[in-house]
Amino acid sequence: MTALKQMGREEFIGKILAGERDFSGIELENKLDFSGESFDALQKYLMAQDLKTTPLDISNSLFLRIKAKGLHLPYVKAQGTDFEEANLWGANLKGANLGGAYLWEAYLWGANLWGANLGGANLCGADL
Numbered sequence: 630m631t632a633l634k635q636m637g638r639e640e641f642i643g644k645i646l647a648g649e650r651d652f653s654g655i656e657l658e659n660k661l662d663f664s665g666e667s668f669d670a671l672q673k674y675l676m677a678q679d680l681k682t683t684p685l686d687i688s689n690s691l692f693l694r695i696k697a698k699g700l701h702l703p704y705v706k707a708q709g710t711d712f713e714e715a716n717l718w719g720a721n722l723k724g725a726n727l728g729g730a731y732l733w734e735a736y737l738w739g740a741n742l743w744g745a746n747l748g749g750a751n752l753c754g755a756d757l
Contacts, residue, residue, distance in 0.1 A: 633691060642667050646674055650683055653706075656691040663697040675701045681724065703741075 633656040641657060663671075684704040696716040703723040711731040719739040726746045734754040 637661075638663065639667065642671050645671060645685065651686050652690065653686050653688040654690060655687070657693075657695060660694045661692075661696070663695065663700065668697075672699070672701050680704045 631654060633654055635658075636652075636655045637658055638661050641652070641655075642663075644652070680702070681704045684706055685702060686706040687710055688706050689709045690707075691711045692715055693711060694714045694716075695712070697720065698716060698718045700717060700720040703721050703725065705722065705725045707725060707727050707730055709729045709731075710727075712735045713731055714734045714736075715732070716736045717740055718736055720737070721741045722745055723741045724744040725742070727750050728746045729749040730747075731751045732755045733751055734756075735752075736756045738756050740757075
């Protein structure tokens with residue numbers, strides 16, 4: 630098994646803002662809180678992108694207990710990603726590929742999951 634690449638908040642956001650799209654196999658800091666000015670810049674940037682054509686790929690990654698309320702991430706590729714206890718309240722995950730994702734006790738209330746692939750995802754205890 631390949632070791633996951635550790636990544637902090639500012640590095641992750643900075644790379645997205647620089648145009649990177651492949652973040653498969655990363656591990657974000659546990660309990661990472663995305664709120665703040667750089668998150669606002671990230672949101673503005675993501676909303677201006679054609680994410681259907683060039684989606685972010687965070688497959689097989691760890692996003693444990695992250696707090697990213699309202700995150701705009703439609704069409705994200707997140708197969709096998711672990712979102713245990715993540716707070717994605719109101720997130721836009723339209724058309725996302727969450728196949729096999731681990732969403733145990735994730736807070737997804739108000740999230741847009743229209744057209745998302747949830748096949749094989751673990752939603753045990755998730756708040757939808």
